[in-house]
Every structure is written in C-alpha cells, then in structure tokens.
Amino acid sequence: MRILVIGKDGQVGQKIQNLVNKTSDTNYSNYDFVFIGRDELDLSKARNIQAYFKKNKFDVAINCAAYTKVEQAEVNENDANLINHLAVKEIATIAKKNNMKLIHISTDFVFDGDKSQPYIETDTTSPINIYGKTKLAGEIAAISIMRFNTVILRTSWIYSEYGNNFVNTIIKNAMLKGKLNIISDQFGTPTYASDLAQTIIVGTFNLIEEAKSYWQSLQGEKKETFRFLHVSTDEVYGDLKASSDLFSEETPYNPSSPYSASKASSDHLVRAWYRTYGFPILITN
Ligand SMILES: NC(=O)c1ccc[n+]([C@@H]2O[C@H](COP(=O)([O-])OP(=O)(O)OC[C@H]3O[C@@H](n4cnc5c(N)ncnc54)[C@H](OP(=O)(O)O)[C@@H]3O)[C@@H](O)[C@H]2O)c1
Numbered sequence: 221m222r223i224l225v226i227g228k229d230g231q232v233g234q235k236i237q238n239l240v241n242k243t244s245d246t247n248y249s250n251y252d253f254v255f256i257g258r259d260e261l262d263l264s265k266a267r268n269i270q271a272y273f274k275k276n277k278f279d280v281a282i283n284c285a286a287y288t289k290v291e292q293a294e295v296n297e298n299d300a301n302l303i304n305h306l307a308v309k310e311i312a313t314i315a316k317k318n319n320m321k322l323i324h325i326s327t328d329f330v331f332d333g334d335k336s337q338p339y340i341e342t343d344t345t346s347p348i349n350i351y352g353k354t355k356l357a358g359e360i361a362a363i364s365i366m367r368f369n370t371v372i373l374r375t376s377w378i379y380s381e382y383g384n385n386f387v388n389t390i391i392k393n394a395m396l397k398g399k400l401n402i403i404s405d406q407f408g409t410p411t412y413a414s415d416l417a418q419t420i421i422v423g424t425f426n427l428i429e430e431a432k433s434y435w436q437s438l439q440g441e442k443k444e445t446f447r448f449l450h451v452s453t454d455e456v457y458g459d460l461k462a463s464s465d466l467f468s469e470e471t472p473y474n475p476s477s478p479y480s481a482s483k484a485s486s487d488h489l490v491r492a493w494y495r496t497y498g499f500p501i502l503i504t505n
Contacts, residue, residue: 234382409481431448
C-alpha cells in the first residue's frame with residue numbers, strides 16, 4: 221500500500237514521519253510512505269496538483285497541509301481559500317478518479333464556539349472567521365466528491381516541539397518576560413501532535429484495515445455475523461462528578477487527558493470505517 225503524506229514540514233506531518241521512521245521495521249513493512257512538502261508540491265495551483273498525481277500514484281493520501289495562520293487569513297482570504305478549500309477539492313477529485321482514500325485534517329474552527337458542551341461531529345457548523353470558513357469549504361468539497369472514501373479528523377489547538385503553537389509561545393514568552401497577560405475567555409482542547417499522528421497511523425488504522433480485508437473475504441452467514449469489537453474506555457466522557465448523571469452512550473465525548481483523547485479519536489476512526497465501508501463494529505466504553 222502506497223501512502224502519501226502531504227505537509228511533511230508541519231507539526232502533524234513531522235510527527236507522522238517520526239512515528240513511521242521509528243517503527244518502520246516492525247509495523248510498516250507493507251506500507252510505502254511518501255512524504256512531501258511545499259517544495260515537492262505547491263498546493264496553491266490546481267495544475268501542480270494534477271501534474272503531481274499524474275506522475276505519482278497512491279492508495280491513501282493524508283493531507284496535513286493547510287493555511288494555518290488564523291489571524292492572517294482575515295486579510296489573505298484568497299491564499300487561505302486556495303490551500304484549505306480549492307486544493308482539497310482538487311485532491312479529492314483526483315482521489316476519486318484514482319480510487320484513492322483521503323484522510324483530511326480539519327479543525328474545531330468550523331464551529332462558532334457558542335456551545336457550552338463539547339462539540340460532536342453532527343453539530344451544526346457555523347465558522348466565524350475566514351480560516352474556519354475555508355476549512356469547512358474544504359471538508360464539504362471532499363465529502364461531496366468522495367463521501368465514502370474520505371475521513372475527516374477535526375482537531376484543535378495542536379502543539380508539539382515544532383513550529384508556532386500555544387504551548388511553545390507561552391514557554392518562550394514566560395522565559396523572556398517572566399510575567400504574562402493572557403486572555404482568559406478562550407477554551408479549547410490541546411492536542412499533542414504525536415497523539416494525533418499515532419491515532420491517524422498506528423493501532424486503529426493497521427488493525428482495522430486488516431480486519432476489513434478479512435471481513436471482505438468472508439462469505440454468507442460468517443460475513444453477516446462478523447463484528448469488530450473495539451474496546452474503549454469510559455474516560456472518553458471525561459471525569460464523572462459525584463453530582464453528575466451516570467455516563468451513557470449519549471453522553472458527549474469530553475476526554476481530559478492525552479490517553480482518553482487518543483481513545484476517543486480511535487473510537488471516531490472505527491465509526492468512520494463503519495460509515496464509510498459498512499464495516500460492522502461494536503464499541504464498548
Ligand atoms: N495547529 C493547530 O492548532 C490546528 C488546530 C486545528 C486543526 N489544525 C489542522 O491540522 C492540520 C495540521 O496542522 P499543523 O499544526 O501541523 O499545521 P502547520 O504546522 O502549520 O503545517 C502546515 C503545513 O502546510 C504546508 N503548506 C501551507 N501552504 C502550502 C502550500 N501552498 N503548498 C504546500 N504546502 C503548504 C506548510 O508548508 P511550509 O512549512 O512550507 O509553510 C506546513 O508545512 C491542518 O489541516 C490544520 O488546519 C491545526
């Protein structure tokens with residue numbers, strides 16, 4: 221299987237590279253990963269994308285590239301739209317033609333932030349800035365072109381050792397200034413880029429692909445009764461307070477640690493395999 225990772229120099233792209241290189245001997249012998257950045261493919265022109273995919277064929281594309289400068293997008297709408305929307309549309313169009321699966325990273329900025337509970341996938345989108353609007357346009361384009369071969373992972377507040385992010389900025393400024401004045405009315409779920417990379421690539425991905433192939437090879441009753449049992453955790457719902465109701469399957473996800481966030485992400489991935497391929501699943505939390 222040939223897997224293309226677009227955006228190799230970004231936080232998530234670099235983490236996927238680290239992960240694959242670190243464990244390639246044991247886990248990835250059947251996978252041929254290709255990592256590309258802006259030098260190999262500038263996404264701002266549709267003809268570059270077409271030319272690249274004419275020469276290079278893949279089974280899966282993971283798009284980690286994006287115009288991520290949220291404030292600058294307000295004055296550079298055209299650039300943000302080219303990368304976050306039109307490039308995604310072009311990739312999805314090519315992916316559909318070539319029967320390639322697309323894993324695309326998106327953002328909580330597709331929502332307006334007015335909800336007091338954590339957002340879930342089915343909540344109404346209503347972006348309030350250009351970045352969010354262009355990312356949502358990219359999502360909609362990919363899903364409408366290739367509903368059954370697209371997986372969209374909406375994440376938020378990515379941090380890592382690389383690049384500009386909230387954690388690095390605070391550390392840098394704390395060391396420089398000692399005292400910091402910071403807004404206190406913004407809330408988010410920080411996501412360690414390594415956890416996101418692991419979720420995209422490792423365990424769930426490998427296991428579920430193997431299980432899907434096995435399921436597809438089955439016939440008749442065996443195929444009908446097959447279930448992929450994904451054992452998760454109640455920690456995806458957050459912390460149970462003495463005063464709160466018991467968790468149920470309807471409780472919104474609200475993971476509060478990297479571990480529970482990674483479990484929540486793999487739950488979503490398993491559900492995506494069900495929605496995309498009809499792959500029969502059972503999830504226990
Ligand atoms: N960072 C966050 O807090 C956050 C939150 C929610 C969702 N997300 C989403 O998560 C994904 C990954 O984010 P990240 O933090 O890893 O982003 P990042 O570190 O800003 O990396 C984005 C990458 O996209 C590349 N890129 C931008 N314009 C390009 C172009 N015209 N052609 C080719 N490549 C181009 C950049 O290349 P250069 O290195 O050459 O500039 C960069 O390597 C993105 O889809 C983002 O929207 C991020």
